Amino acid sequence: MMEFRRGKTGSLKGSARGRDAVAVLLSEAELAAAEVPSGPLAGFEARLVALSPEATPDAATLGWARAIVIETDGKTPEGWERLTNAIRALSPLPVIAALREPTHGETRQCMHLGAVDVIALPLGLDELQQALGQARQRMSAGAAPSEDSHGRVIAFVKSVGGVGATALATQMGCLLAAREGVAGRETCLLDLDLQFGNAALYLGLSPTLSVADVIAAGARADGALLRSTTTEHPSGLHVVAAPPDIIPLESVSAEQMSDILDLARQEFSNVLVDLPGSWTNWSLSLVARADAVCLITEMSIPSLRQARRQLDMLASQDLGDLPIYVIVNRHERGFLKSIKTDEAEQALNHSIAATISNDFRTLSAAIDQGVPVSDIKMKTRLEKDMSAMIDMLLTHIEQRE
Ligand SMILES: Nc1ncnc2c1ncn2[C@@H]1O[C@H](COP(=O)(O)OP(=O)(O)O)[C@@H](O)[C@H]1O
Ligand SMILES: [Mg+2]
Numbered sequence: 001m002m003e004f005r006r007g008k009t010g011s012l013k014g015s016a017r018g019r020d021a022v023a024v025l026l027s028e029a030e031l032a033a034a035e036v037p038s039g040p041l042a043g044f045e046a047r048l049v050a051l052s053p054e055a056t057p058d059a060a061t062l063g064w065a066r067a068i069v070i071e072t073d074g075k076t077p078e079g080w081e082r083l084t085n086a087i088r089a090l091s092p093l094p095v096i097a098a099l100r101e102p103t104h105g106e107t108r109q110c111m112h113l114g115a116v117d118v119i120a121l122p123l124g125l126d127e128l129q130q131a132l133g134q135a136r137q138r139m140s141a142g143a144a145p146s147e148d149s150h151g152r153v154i155a156f157v158k159s160v161g162g163v164g165a166t167a168l169a170t171q172m173g174c175l176l177a178a179r180e181g182v183a184g185r186e187t188c189l190l191d192l193d194l195q196f197g198n199a200a201l202y203l204g205l206s207p208t209l210s211v212a213d214v215i216a217a218g219a220r221a222d223g224a225l226l227r228s229t230t231t232e233h234p235s236g237l238h239v240v241a242a243p244p245d246i247i248p249l250e251s252v253s254a255e256q257m258s259d260i261l262d263l264a265r266q267e268f269s270n271v272l273v274d275l276p277g278s279w280t281n282w283s284l285s286l287v288a289r290a291d292a293v294c295l296i297t298e299m300s301i302p303s304l305r306q307a308r309r310q311l312d313m314l315a316s317q318d319l320g321d322l323p324i325y326v327i328v329n330r331h332e333r334g335f336l337k338s339i340k341t342d343e344a345e346q347a348l349n350h351s352i353a354a355t356i357s358n359d360f361r362t363l364s365a366a367i368d369q370g371v372p373v374s375d376i377k378m379k380t381r382l383e384k385d386m387s388a389m390i391d392m393l394l395t396h397i398e399q400r401e
Pocket of ligand 2 (some may be wrong): 117197
Protein backbone atom coordinates (compact mmCIF):
# COMPACT_ATOMS: atom_id res chain seq x y z
CA MET A 1 0.00 0.00 0.00
CA MET A 2 1.14 3.49 -0.75
CA GLU A 3 0.43 6.33 1.54
CA PHE A 4 1.41 9.97 1.54
CA ARG A 5 3.55 11.30 4.30
CA ARG A 6 4.73 14.77 3.81
CA GLY A 7 4.59 17.45 1.20
CA LYS A 8 1.09 16.38 0.27
CA THR A 9 -0.18 19.87 -0.20
CA GLY A 10 -3.46 20.72 -1.88
CA SER A 11 -4.02 19.34 -5.32
CA LEU A 12 -2.20 16.19 -6.34
CA LYS A 13 -1.88 17.37 -9.92
CA GLY A 14 1.70 17.22 -11.17
CA SER A 15 2.44 20.88 -11.07
CA ALA A 16 0.92 22.31 -7.99
CA ARG A 17 1.83 25.97 -8.17
CA GLY A 18 3.43 25.32 -11.54
CA ARG A 19 6.03 23.04 -10.03
CA ASP A 20 6.77 19.44 -11.00
CA ALA A 21 6.34 16.85 -8.29
CA VAL A 22 8.76 14.07 -7.54
CA ALA A 23 7.61 11.00 -5.62
CA VAL A 24 10.16 9.72 -3.12
CA LEU A 25 9.19 6.12 -2.32
CA LEU A 26 10.70 4.94 0.94
CA SER A 27 10.13 2.24 3.54
CA GLU A 28 9.01 3.24 7.01
CA ALA A 29 12.53 2.85 8.34
CA GLU A 30 14.03 5.11 5.66
CA LEU A 31 11.25 7.64 6.05
CA ALA A 32 12.16 7.94 9.67
CA ALA A 33 15.81 8.56 8.78
CA ALA A 34 15.15 10.93 5.85
CA GLU A 35 15.79 14.65 5.81
CA VAL A 36 12.43 16.23 5.10
CA PRO A 37 12.29 18.84 2.32
CA SER A 38 10.77 22.13 3.38
CA GLY A 39 10.84 23.82 0.00
CA PRO A 40 11.37 23.05 -3.68
CA LEU A 41 14.47 21.15 -4.82
CA ALA A 42 15.82 21.87 -8.30
CA GLY A 43 12.35 23.14 -9.15
CA PHE A 44 10.66 19.97 -7.93
CA GLU A 45 8.25 19.62 -5.10
CA ALA A 46 9.41 16.46 -3.33
CA ARG A 47 6.72 14.31 -1.73
CA LEU A 48 7.69 11.48 0.55
CA VAL A 49 5.56 8.41 0.10
CA ALA A 50 5.63 5.29 2.29
CA LEU A 51 5.98 2.12 0.29
CA SER A 52 6.86 -1.26 1.68
CA PRO A 53 10.17 -2.59 0.28
CA GLU A 54 8.39 -5.58 -1.27
CA ALA A 55 5.76 -3.62 -3.19
CA THR A 56 6.06 -2.55 -6.82
CA PRO A 57 4.95 1.07 -7.18
CA ASP A 58 1.66 1.56 -8.94
CA ALA A 59 1.96 3.90 -11.92
CA ALA A 60 -1.74 4.79 -11.79
CA THR A 61 -1.59 6.23 -8.29
CA LEU A 62 1.62 8.12 -9.12
CA GLY A 63 0.14 9.87 -12.14
CA TRP A 64 0.97 13.25 -10.59
CA ALA A 65 4.72 12.61 -10.41
CA ARG A 66 7.18 13.75 -13.08
CA ALA A 67 10.09 11.84 -11.54
CA ILE A 68 10.51 9.02 -9.04
CA VAL A 69 13.04 8.26 -6.35
CA ILE A 70 12.80 4.69 -5.13
CA GLU A 71 14.50 2.91 -2.28
CA THR A 72 16.39 -0.07 -3.64
CA ASP A 73 17.94 -3.04 -1.96
CA GLY A 74 21.12 -3.68 -3.91
CA LYS A 75 22.09 -6.66 -1.79
CA THR A 76 19.38 -9.12 -2.82
CA PRO A 77 18.06 -10.45 -6.15
CA GLU A 78 14.54 -9.47 -5.03
CA GLY A 79 15.74 -5.91 -4.60
CA TRP A 80 17.02 -5.79 -8.18
CA GLU A 81 13.89 -7.39 -9.48
CA ARG A 82 11.79 -4.75 -7.78
CA LEU A 83 13.86 -1.94 -9.31
CA THR A 84 13.57 -3.54 -12.75
CA ASN A 85 9.79 -3.83 -12.39
CA ALA A 86 9.47 -0.30 -11.06
CA ILE A 87 11.44 1.21 -13.94
CA ARG A 88 9.33 -0.74 -16.39
CA ALA A 89 6.02 0.11 -14.71
CA LEU A 90 6.85 3.81 -14.43
CA SER A 91 8.41 4.28 -17.87
CA PRO A 92 9.01 6.89 -19.27
CA LEU A 93 9.34 8.71 -15.93
CA PRO A 94 12.97 9.23 -14.86
CA VAL A 95 13.71 6.91 -11.93
CA ILE A 96 16.45 7.64 -9.37
CA ALA A 97 17.54 4.64 -7.27
CA ALA A 98 18.28 5.27 -3.60
CA LEU A 99 20.54 2.73 -1.85
CA ARG A 100 22.26 2.30 1.47
CA GLU A 101 26.02 2.70 0.86
CA PRO A 102 25.86 2.02 -2.88
CA THR A 103 29.02 0.38 -4.23
CA HIS A 104 30.41 1.12 -7.70
CA GLY A 105 29.05 -2.21 -8.91
CA GLU A 106 25.59 -1.51 -7.54
CA THR A 107 25.59 1.97 -9.04
CA ARG A 108 26.56 0.55 -12.41
CA GLN A 109 23.83 -2.08 -12.12
CA CYS A 110 21.21 0.60 -11.38
CA MET A 111 22.22 2.59 -14.45
CA HIS A 112 22.29 -0.56 -16.50
CA LEU A 113 18.71 -1.30 -15.49
CA GLY A 114 17.69 2.17 -16.64
CA ALA A 115 17.86 4.35 -13.53
CA VAL A 116 18.85 7.92 -14.42
CA ASP A 117 20.85 8.39 -11.24
CA VAL A 118 21.74 6.83 -7.90
CA ILE A 119 21.73 8.50 -4.47
CA ALA A 120 22.74 7.26 -1.06
CA LEU A 121 20.37 6.61 1.82
CA PRO A 122 19.50 7.92 4.32
CA LEU A 123 17.94 10.57 2.13
CA GLY A 124 19.90 13.81 2.21
CA LEU A 125 18.53 16.93 0.58
CA ASP A 126 21.76 18.07 -1.09
CA GLU A 127 22.23 14.83 -2.91
CA LEU A 128 18.55 14.64 -3.83
CA GLN A 129 18.66 18.15 -5.23
CA GLN A 130 21.67 17.32 -7.36
CA ALA A 131 20.04 14.16 -8.73
CA LEU A 132 16.82 16.02 -9.48
CA GLY A 133 18.78 18.68 -11.34
CA GLN A 134 20.16 15.96 -13.59
CA ALA A 135 16.74 14.39 -14.05
CA ARG A 136 15.39 17.75 -15.12
CA GLN A 137 18.16 18.16 -17.65
CA ARG A 138 17.21 14.83 -19.15
CA MET A 139 13.58 15.78 -19.24
CA SER A 140 14.30 19.02 -21.05
CA ALA A 141 16.71 17.24 -23.39
CA GLY A 142 13.38 16.29 -24.89
CA ALA A 143 10.85 13.60 -25.03
CA ALA A 144 13.01 12.42 -27.91
CA PRO A 145 14.43 8.94 -27.29
CA SER A 146 17.89 8.89 -25.84
CA GLU A 147 20.89 8.49 -28.12
CA ASP A 148 21.35 4.83 -27.21
CA SER A 149 17.89 3.97 -28.37
CA HIS A 150 18.86 4.93 -31.90
CA GLY A 151 19.39 2.08 -34.32
CA ARG A 152 22.66 1.58 -36.13
CA VAL A 153 22.78 2.25 -39.83
CA ILE A 154 24.55 0.05 -42.37
CA ALA A 155 24.53 1.50 -45.88
CA PHE A 156 25.15 -0.49 -49.07
CA VAL A 157 26.74 1.14 -52.07
CA LYS A 158 28.12 -0.53 -55.15
CA SER A 159 31.09 -0.02 -57.41
CA VAL A 160 28.87 -0.67 -60.44
CA GLY A 161 25.35 -2.00 -60.91
CA GLY A 162 24.95 -5.75 -60.66
CA VAL A 163 27.77 -6.46 -58.19
CA GLY A 164 25.27 -7.81 -55.69
CA ALA A 165 24.57 -4.96 -53.27
CA THR A 166 20.86 -5.76 -53.08
CA ALA A 167 21.45 -9.51 -52.92
CA LEU A 168 23.79 -8.99 -49.95
CA ALA A 169 21.62 -6.36 -48.23
CA THR A 170 18.55 -8.60 -48.40
CA GLN A 171 20.31 -11.83 -47.42
CA MET A 172 22.32 -10.19 -44.65
CA GLY A 173 19.12 -8.47 -43.57
CA CYS A 174 17.46 -11.88 -43.07
CA LEU A 175 20.44 -13.19 -41.12
CA LEU A 176 20.67 -10.10 -38.95
CA ALA A 177 16.90 -9.96 -38.33
CA ALA A 178 16.83 -13.57 -37.19
CA ARG A 179 19.86 -13.11 -34.98
CA GLU A 180 18.76 -9.83 -33.43
CA GLY A 181 15.17 -11.01 -33.09
CA VAL A 182 16.30 -13.44 -30.41
CA ALA A 183 17.41 -10.45 -28.33
CA GLY A 184 14.16 -8.63 -29.02
CA ARG A 185 15.73 -6.15 -31.43
CA GLU A 186 14.19 -5.41 -34.80
CA THR A 187 15.86 -4.96 -38.16
CA CYS A 188 14.66 -2.92 -41.10
CA LEU A 189 15.79 -2.69 -44.70
CA LEU A 190 15.13 0.67 -46.34
CA ASP A 191 15.21 0.35 -50.10
CA LEU A 192 16.26 3.82 -51.17
CA ASP A 193 17.35 2.74 -54.63
CA LEU A 194 14.45 4.92 -55.75
CA GLN A 195 14.65 4.01 -59.42
CA PHE A 196 15.83 0.42 -59.57
CA GLY A 197 15.05 -0.84 -56.09
CA ASN A 198 14.20 -4.53 -56.04
CA ALA A 199 14.81 -5.54 -52.43
CA ALA A 200 11.15 -6.50 -51.83
CA LEU A 201 11.19 -8.58 -55.02
CA TYR A 202 14.39 -10.37 -53.90
CA LEU A 203 12.54 -11.30 -50.71
CA GLY A 204 9.39 -12.48 -52.43
CA LEU A 205 7.32 -9.64 -50.94
CA SER A 206 4.65 -7.64 -52.75
CA PRO A 207 4.13 -4.59 -50.55
CA THR A 208 1.27 -2.23 -51.22
CA LEU A 209 3.04 0.74 -49.67
CA SER A 210 6.56 2.00 -50.22
CA VAL A 211 9.02 4.70 -49.23
CA ALA A 212 7.13 6.94 -51.69
CA ASP A 213 4.28 7.00 -49.15
CA VAL A 214 6.63 8.12 -46.40
CA ILE A 215 8.04 10.81 -48.68
CA ALA A 216 4.51 11.92 -49.64
CA ALA A 217 3.49 12.20 -45.97
CA GLY A 218 6.15 14.91 -45.53
CA ALA A 219 6.09 16.47 -42.09
CA ARG A 220 3.18 14.22 -41.05
CA ALA A 221 5.42 11.15 -41.25
CA ASP A 222 6.14 9.60 -37.89
CA GLY A 223 7.36 6.27 -36.57
CA ALA A 224 3.93 4.69 -36.82
CA LEU A 225 3.51 5.80 -40.42
CA LEU A 226 6.92 4.46 -41.36
CA ARG A 227 6.06 1.16 -39.71
CA SER A 228 2.79 0.97 -41.60
CA THR A 229 4.72 1.03 -44.88
CA THR A 230 6.93 -1.91 -43.91
CA THR A 231 6.30 -5.50 -44.93
CA GLU A 232 7.66 -8.23 -42.72
CA HIS A 233 9.60 -11.10 -44.23
CA PRO A 234 9.29 -14.49 -42.47
CA SER A 235 12.88 -14.02 -41.26
CA GLY A 236 11.65 -11.04 -39.22
CA LEU A 237 13.19 -8.45 -41.54
CA HIS A 238 10.96 -5.38 -41.98
CA VAL A 239 11.23 -4.02 -45.50
CA VAL A 240 10.36 -0.54 -46.72
CA ALA A 241 10.15 -1.06 -50.46
CA ALA A 242 11.35 1.29 -53.18
CA PRO A 243 8.60 3.22 -55.00
CA PRO A 244 6.65 1.17 -57.57
CA ASP A 245 7.09 3.94 -60.15
CA ILE A 246 10.45 5.39 -61.08
CA ILE A 247 10.82 8.81 -59.52
CA PRO A 248 13.62 11.26 -60.33
CA LEU A 249 16.45 10.99 -57.80
CA GLU A 250 16.55 14.76 -57.50
CA SER A 251 12.87 15.01 -56.63
CA VAL A 252 13.66 14.36 -52.97
CA SER A 253 15.77 16.48 -50.68
CA ALA A 254 18.56 15.54 -48.30
CA GLU A 255 16.41 16.81 -45.47
CA GLN A 256 13.46 14.60 -46.41
CA MET A 257 15.60 11.49 -46.66
CA SER A 258 17.45 12.32 -43.51
CA ASP A 259 14.13 12.59 -41.66
CA ILE A 260 13.10 9.18 -42.99
CA LEU A 261 16.37 7.67 -41.80
CA ASP A 262 15.75 9.22 -38.37
CA LEU A 263 12.32 7.63 -38.17
CA ALA A 264 13.76 4.26 -39.14
CA ARG A 265 16.50 4.56 -36.52
CA GLN A 266 13.95 5.51 -33.94
CA GLU A 267 11.79 2.46 -34.71
CA PHE A 268 14.41 -0.19 -35.42
CA SER A 269 17.64 -1.30 -33.76
CA ASN A 270 19.27 -2.06 -37.10
CA VAL A 271 18.65 -0.17 -40.31
CA LEU A 272 20.12 -1.43 -43.57
CA VAL A 273 19.95 0.99 -46.48
CA ASP A 274 20.20 0.04 -50.14
CA LEU A 275 21.31 3.15 -52.01
CA PRO A 276 21.12 4.11 -55.71
CA GLY A 277 24.04 3.48 -58.04
CA SER A 278 24.48 7.19 -58.75
CA TRP A 279 25.30 9.72 -56.10
CA THR A 280 23.03 12.57 -55.19
CA ASN A 281 23.14 15.17 -52.52
CA TRP A 282 20.83 13.14 -50.29
CA SER A 283 22.60 9.82 -50.72
CA LEU A 284 25.88 11.47 -49.76
CA SER A 285 24.31 12.97 -46.68
CA LEU A 286 22.89 9.59 -45.72
CA VAL A 287 26.20 7.73 -46.04
CA ALA A 288 27.77 10.47 -43.97
CA ARG A 289 25.46 9.38 -41.15
CA ALA A 290 25.96 5.63 -41.49
CA ASP A 291 27.71 3.55 -38.84
CA ALA A 292 29.12 1.38 -41.61
CA VAL A 293 29.24 1.90 -45.36
CA CYS A 294 29.64 -1.32 -47.32
CA LEU A 295 31.10 -0.70 -50.75
CA ILE A 296 30.38 -3.83 -52.78
CA THR A 297 32.70 -4.70 -55.63
CA GLU A 298 33.85 -7.70 -57.61
CA MET A 299 37.43 -8.80 -58.05
CA SER A 300 37.57 -7.61 -61.66
CA ILE A 301 39.51 -4.75 -63.20
CA PRO A 302 36.42 -2.73 -64.23
CA SER A 303 34.66 -3.22 -60.91
CA LEU A 304 37.75 -2.40 -58.81
CA ARG A 305 38.38 0.64 -60.96
CA GLN A 306 34.87 1.94 -60.26
CA ALA A 307 35.25 1.13 -56.57
CA ARG A 308 38.42 3.23 -56.51
CA ARG A 309 36.57 6.09 -58.18
CA GLN A 310 33.82 5.87 -55.55
CA LEU A 311 36.41 5.96 -52.75
CA ASP A 312 38.13 8.94 -54.37
CA MET A 313 34.84 10.74 -54.77
CA LEU A 314 33.93 10.18 -51.10
CA ALA A 315 37.37 11.47 -50.10
CA SER A 316 36.89 14.55 -52.29
CA GLN A 317 33.64 15.25 -50.40
CA ASP A 318 35.54 15.07 -47.12
CA LEU A 319 33.96 11.71 -46.43
CA GLY A 320 37.21 9.77 -46.69
CA ASP A 321 37.24 9.01 -42.99
CA LEU A 322 33.83 7.34 -42.98
CA PRO A 323 33.79 3.74 -41.77
CA ILE A 324 33.92 2.32 -45.30
CA TYR A 325 34.17 -1.45 -45.70
CA VAL A 326 35.13 -2.71 -49.13
CA ILE A 327 33.42 -6.05 -49.66
CA VAL A 328 34.52 -8.27 -52.53
CA ASN A 329 31.48 -10.19 -53.71
CA ARG A 330 31.35 -13.29 -55.93
CA HIS A 331 34.80 -14.13 -54.72
CA GLU A 332 36.57 -17.16 -56.21
CA ARG A 333 39.19 -19.15 -54.42
CA GLY A 334 42.01 -21.25 -55.72
CA PHE A 335 42.93 -21.37 -59.39
CA LEU A 336 39.84 -19.42 -60.46
CA LYS A 337 41.15 -16.45 -58.55
CA SER A 338 42.48 -13.95 -61.07
CA ILE A 339 43.45 -10.93 -58.95
CA LYS A 340 45.23 -11.28 -55.63
CA THR A 341 43.86 -9.49 -52.57
CA ASP A 342 46.99 -7.39 -52.02
CA GLU A 343 47.00 -6.30 -55.65
CA ALA A 344 43.37 -5.30 -55.37
CA GLU A 345 44.04 -3.39 -52.14
CA GLN A 346 46.86 -1.56 -53.83
CA ALA A 347 44.66 -0.64 -56.79
CA LEU A 348 41.96 0.55 -54.40
CA ASN A 349 44.35 2.25 -52.02
CA HIS A 350 42.03 0.80 -49.38
CA SER A 351 41.89 -2.42 -47.43
CA ILE A 352 39.40 -5.16 -48.27
CA ALA A 353 37.23 -5.90 -45.23
CA ALA A 354 35.54 -9.11 -46.31
CA THR A 355 35.00 -11.44 -49.23
CA ILE A 356 31.76 -13.22 -50.11
CA SER A 357 31.93 -16.45 -52.08
CA ASN A 358 30.53 -16.83 -55.54
CA ASP A 359 27.54 -19.15 -55.43
CA PHE A 360 25.15 -18.26 -58.18
CA ARG A 361 23.08 -21.41 -57.90
CA THR A 362 22.18 -21.07 -54.25
CA LEU A 363 21.74 -17.31 -54.35
CA SER A 364 19.63 -17.16 -57.49
CA ALA A 365 17.37 -19.93 -56.16
CA ALA A 366 17.03 -18.00 -52.87
CA ILE A 367 16.15 -14.81 -54.74
CA ASP A 368 13.66 -16.64 -56.99
CA GLN A 369 11.88 -18.02 -53.96
CA GLY A 370 12.36 -14.96 -51.74
CA VAL A 371 14.01 -16.94 -48.94
CA PRO A 372 17.32 -16.87 -47.04
CA VAL A 373 20.07 -18.94 -48.70
CA SER A 374 19.97 -21.37 -45.78
CA ASP A 375 16.47 -22.40 -46.90
CA ILE A 376 17.95 -23.52 -50.22
CA LYS A 377 21.03 -25.17 -48.82
CA MET A 378 22.35 -25.44 -45.29
CA LYS A 379 25.84 -24.39 -44.27
CA THR A 380 27.01 -22.93 -47.55
CA ARG A 381 30.23 -21.00 -47.71
CA LEU A 382 28.15 -18.08 -48.97
CA GLU A 383 26.09 -18.02 -45.77
CA LYS A 384 29.16 -18.42 -43.61
CA ASP A 385 30.84 -15.49 -45.37
CA MET A 386 27.79 -13.27 -44.93
CA SER A 387 27.52 -14.23 -41.28
CA ALA A 388 31.20 -13.45 -40.73
CA MET A 389 30.69 -10.11 -42.45
CA ILE A 390 27.88 -9.25 -40.00
CA ASP A 391 30.09 -10.24 -37.06
CA MET A 392 32.88 -8.04 -38.35
CA LEU A 393 30.63 -5.03 -38.94
CA LEU A 394 28.88 -5.29 -35.57
CA THR A 395 32.16 -5.70 -33.72
CA HIS A 396 33.60 -2.62 -35.42
CA ILE A 397 30.47 -0.57 -34.81
CA GLU A 398 30.38 -1.56 -31.14
CA GLN A 399 34.05 -0.75 -30.71
CA ARG A 400 33.45 2.74 -32.03
CA GLU A 401 30.35 3.35 -29.91
N1 LIG B 1 27.88 -13.97 -54.08
C1 LIG B 1 27.22 -14.14 -55.23
N2 LIG B 1 27.36 -15.26 -55.94
C2 LIG B 1 26.69 -15.43 -57.08
N3 LIG B 1 25.85 -14.53 -57.60
C3 LIG B 1 25.66 -13.39 -56.98
C4 LIG B 1 26.34 -13.12 -55.75
N4 LIG B 1 25.92 -11.90 -55.31
C5 LIG B 1 25.04 -11.44 -56.24
N5 LIG B 1 24.88 -12.32 -57.24
C6 LIG B 1 23.99 -12.16 -58.38
O1 LIG B 1 24.23 -10.92 -59.00
C7 LIG B 1 23.02 -10.43 -59.53
C8 LIG B 1 22.94 -8.95 -59.29
O2 LIG B 1 22.84 -8.71 -57.92
P1 LIG B 1 22.12 -7.41 -57.32
O3 LIG B 1 22.13 -7.61 -55.88
O4 LIG B 1 20.82 -7.17 -57.98
O5 LIG B 1 23.13 -6.26 -57.74
P2 LIG B 1 23.13 -4.70 -57.37
O6 LIG B 1 22.08 -4.45 -56.35
O7 LIG B 1 24.50 -4.43 -56.86
O8 LIG B 1 22.87 -3.98 -58.64
C9 LIG B 1 21.88 -11.19 -58.90
O9 LIG B 1 21.25 -11.93 -59.90
C10 LIG B 1 22.54 -12.12 -57.93
O10 LIG B 1 22.00 -13.41 -58.00
MG1 LIG C 1 20.37 -3.30 -56.43
